[in-house]
Each structure stands twice: as structure tokens, then as C-alpha cells.
Amino acid sequence: MTLEFYARGLEKAKQKDYIAAIEEFNQAIQENPDFTDAYIERGLAYYYSGATLQGVFDYNEAIKLDGENAKAYYFRALAKLDLKNLSGCLEDVEKAIQFKLHHGAVYDLLGTVKRKQGNLPEAIANFKKATELYLAAKDKDNAQQCLEKIKQLQPKSPPQANPEIQKPVKVISTQDYFRQLLDKAENGDTIEALADLNWILTADSQDVYAYCCRGVVYCKVGNYRDAISDFNQAIKLNFQDAIVYRNRGKARSHLGDHQGALADINKALEMQPEDVLVYISRGNIYQSMGNYLAAIQDYSQAININPEHPLAYYNRGISHTCLEEMSNAVADYQKAASIYCEQEDWKNYQQVLNSLQKIQSSLPETTKATYNLLRQRLLRMVGGHWEIAERLIQQKKDFFPGMTEQWYLQKVIDDLERDRR
Secondary structure, three states, X not given: OHHHHHHHHHHHHHOOOHHHHHHHHHHHHHHOOOOHHHHHHHHHHHHHOOOHHHHHHXXXXXXXXXXXXXXXXXXXXXXXXXXXXXXXHHHHHHHHHHOOOOOHXXXXXXXXHHHHOOOHHHHHHHHHHHHHHHHHOOOHHHHHHHHHHHHHHOOOOOOOOOHHHOOOOOOOOHHHHHHHHHHHHHOXXXXXXXXXXXXXXXXXXXXXXXXHHHHHHHHHHOOHHHHHHXXXXXXXXXXXXXXXXXXXXXXXXHOOOHXXXXXXXXXXXXXXXXXXXXXXXXXXXXHHHOOHHHHXXXXXXXXXXXXXXXXXXXXXXXXXXXXXXXXXXXXXXXXHHHHHHHHOOHHHHHHHHHHHHHHHOOOOHHHHHHHHHHHHHHHXXXXXXXXXXXXXXXXXXXXXXXXXXHHHHHHHHXXXXXXXX
């Protein structure tokens, strides 16, 4: 009966009825607790049904029964990759090779692990070995996929004439590898960065770091819908990091979903309450909503955490400008310019100087003080929401065309005070 249960389990698994397959393998193991292959196949059924950790327990049992079972090591390596345990995956796949499991899929998996660790030369070598074995087995589809992986990993520049004098390639960590891709995008090479990330996700559709990284690059190029899709996928794969929520909030804000954006930023703040960039991001959302007082509060909090962060000063200066608080805006712009100058960030330094020049010439000196006072007074009367004030001003312009901006401000204030009385 043991073999009958086992055979029925294989048939159910072939039909992708994994729950029924697990039940059949349970019966086989109950009759024969030393049935190694039943543990392996039940582990596979667990793996394909999404219960990866339960699958690892079965592979462990199979290895206890047969310490040189190459298949058990290989399948456990697949499960560990799914659980983001790269070191454990590498150890198991090397064991599978040690115990003579010479199949294209084994070297394909080894190449994927080496690529994730940033060891690109070894990744290429293993993908080449996998290609050879796939071709020997007449598996042209998988062989072609490995060739595509090799093509993506190979350096773009031609090799040196004498390979013997080439410098050894430095092995980098997975995080450093993705950091390099983000730096590439930041320096303007977004097309190549996206191509690399697309390949990574073709090779491993469960790579949460790649989804997060590609989402950031999509934000960089203004493709906010695709960015949100990638951040959603990273979250579905249980990648819990503030960077995902912060950048998804940024993308949602650009698409006009300000409340959703604030929900994401607040989630990021729960995870990293001392992150300057999260406060700046929330300030940017408030600023885009016209809630300049709330924006200033967040930028100020970012400055409390890091008094030398130029972007916090610059963005706070923009909010002060929107409130016509010119002296505060000038002070923030000057501080931001000073920091950018010390950092020798000349592009942003010039941008701040341009902003300074604009506000200094925006209003005549004779009317600036009165205009500022009226604007601030109205802003406080509407609870800091300038979009409300703008609608009220536009209503007065519709009824009384041709008047000065100062007249409209005073008219709205007078009407509000009358209504409140």
C-alpha cells in the first residue's frame, strides 16, 4: 500500500492538486517513516502550494535519512532561495553538485545565487555550464534563457587584449549591487539601469530588492504607475522597509492621490521615525496640497534630526515663499546654498541662488510688507489651507474683475470676519 499511496501522490502532484498529493504522501510516510522519496515529494508539494517552510522541514527529514541525497539538497536550496536565505541556498546547491546532481537546473540556480551576491564572473560561468547541460538534454528553451542571462551580465566594453593582466573582479554584496544600479540611474543612465533590473526580474521574479529598486528608477523617470506596481509587488512579497512606502507615497502624490500618499508616508514613519527623508517626503506632499504650514512643520522636524540637510532648508524656503514669508524664505535659501556650496554640489547650489533671485524681485518693496501681512492673516483664517483661500479669492475676482491682488485679499478677509460675527 505504501507504494500505491506514493504513486497516487505523484499523480495528484502532476495534476497540481497539491493538497490531495500531500494527503497521499502523508499516508505513505505513515506506513513507512523511512521513505525518503515520499518526504522529498511531499516537500515539493508544500513548496508549490506556497508552504515553503513546511517543505524545508520535509527536505530536512529526507537528508537525515539519506545524507547524500542530491535531490533533497537541490530542492531545499530552491526553498531557501524563496525564503531569501542566500547563504543557505548556496551551501545546499553546492552539496547537490558534490553528490553528483549534474543537471542544468542546478547550475542555473547556482548562477542566480552568485548573481544575487554580486559575484558576476562566477554567475556567468555557472550560467554557461547550465546552458551546456540544457543543450545536452535537448532543453532548448532553458538553454536560450541562460544565454540571455549571460548576455545581460557580460560587460558592455570589449575585453582587454591580454586577459592575464586584468585586475581581479571585486566581489560585491547584493545591497551594493543594487546601490550601483541606483547610482547609475541617478547619474542619468536610467535606460541601462532599467534593462539590468528587467533582466534580474526575468531571472528571478521573486527578487524583492529588484522590484523596490526598479520602482525607484521608475519614479526617477516619471513613470509613477509602473513604480506603484513594483512597490506593490515588493510589499506582497513581504518586503517590509520604509523605502518602499516612502517612494510609493511619492508616486501616489504625483498622481494626485494625496491621502493615499500620506497613508504610505505615515507607515514609513512608523518604521523609521527618525528618517529625515520621510519627513521631507511628507512635507512635499503637504506642500503639493497647499497646506504650507504642515509642510513647514515637517521640514523643521527633518532639520531637527539633521541640521545639515540642504533639501529640508530649500523645501522649507519654498513653503515660506508660498506664504509670502520672504524673510524666512531668504534665510532658508541662504542656509541651503551654504551647505550645497560646502558639498560642492554646484547644480543644486545654482538652483537655490536662482530661487533667491526670483523672490527678491517678485514684489515691489513698497507693497510687499502689506501684501505679506494680508496673505498670512487670510491663511490663518482658513486653517492653513491655501487652496481654500485661492477659491475664495477667485470668487471675488469673478464678481469684481480688474482689482489689485491686495484688494482681493482684503475683501475676502472682510467678508470672512463679517460672516463670523
